[in-house]
Amino acid sequence: MGFINRIDRHADLLKRMAETVQADLGAALESGSLSGEDLRRAMFTCVGCNHAAECPGWMDAHGDGAAAAPGYCRNRGWLARLRSEHAAQH
Numbered sequence: 233m234g235f236i237n238r239i240d241r242h243a244d245l246l247k248r249m250a251e252t253v254q255a256d257l258g259a260a261l262e263s264g265s266l267s268g269e270d271l272r273r274a275m276f277t278c279v280g281c282n283h284a285a286e287c288p289g290w291m292d293a294h295g296d297g298a299a300a301a302p303g304y305c306r307n308r309g310w311l312a313r314l315r316s317e318h319a320a321q322h
Contacts, residue, residue, distance in 0.1 A: 246307065252294050
């Protein structure tokens with residue numbers, strides 16, 4: 233897989249994982265609690281993960297949502313923080 237395709241794949245995985253755990257990336261960007269640099273860093277953290285092949289199946293199994301990302305997710309804490317911040321604002 234080429235580098236650009238890998239980045240695109242992980243960007244999609246990160247977006248879908250955020251949706252699965254109800255971490256609203258768009259709202260966080262709009263409110264300023266998330267910067268473009270933060271999002272880029274999280275995406276590259278995802279690119280460096282060795283469990284990417286497991287993510288689609290995990291997200292399919294949690295189609296109705298999940299309280300947190302799986303334990304192997306390198307962005308688990310970051311996504312939990314975004315989810316908490318969004319919940320506190322609503």
